[in-house]
Amino acid sequence: MLDNILQLIGSDLGQVKDFIDRELPADMGLVTRMAGFEFSQADMIIRPALVILSSRAYGGDSGKTIALASVFQLAYMAFRAHDSIAERNSGQRRGPGLLDEVCFPVLIGDYLYSKAYSVLIKAGITGMLLNLAEIIGMINEGGIIKRRMGPAPRVFYEIVRKDSAEIFAGCCFLGARLAGAPEDEQQILRNFGRNLGMAYGLREYGVSFEQRTVYLEEAMNYLSMLPERPERDVLGQLVSLCSDNEVVLRRQVG
16 A cells, blocks of 8 residues: 555655665664564555655755655664663563664664765765754663653653654745745644654554544645645655554564
8 A cells, every 4th residue: 555655756765765774774774684673564665755855845966855855764763772672671572673682773873873864975965964963862761751751641652752752843844944045934744744653653552543543644744835846745645654553654574
């Protein structure tokens, strides 16, 4: 289903995959596979897709858009490496983890974060370094809260906001900014991404559709404020995908 929704940018997503494959040494791919560092289809393309759609809607430079989309995917992969430690220690596994040793996933995560920064610099979009650092900081704040508090009701939504919603918001906002979108529309896309990210993250945690509805509705409200474009239609279909109770956004392993 996701492939059908994203047909409009299928070629771009293929370029992101090729870009990341070129950036990561062959032995890094082997090590991560041996460690059980796996992703579902949605894991691999949802964040790059948000960058690409937000940039393409405003005629963004293709090469820089692919680089930025790859940066967000590398940052997400780094987060998953670090987050796997919390999952194994807490028993609250949301998805695939790495080896039991702490050092290994830390090293992989740090490597991927540094690679994300280097890609951003080589692509000549250093003006977004601060934004990326702030997003990564919030992601890691979410991981700290989860390790210290666990998914307790009073902090649960704060964890999802930090480790899911903010990276979605950044994908949409910075994709539009890269393309020179009007500032008000950049902010609309940021708010759209934040609400979509909340719905997506809550779905990953198994939260009921009823509890996700407010975020799905808000995402569609913000989307309706944007000019009609093919990319906007695809973003709307992604919202519908996140509202489908039968969709499995992350493949459970083990």
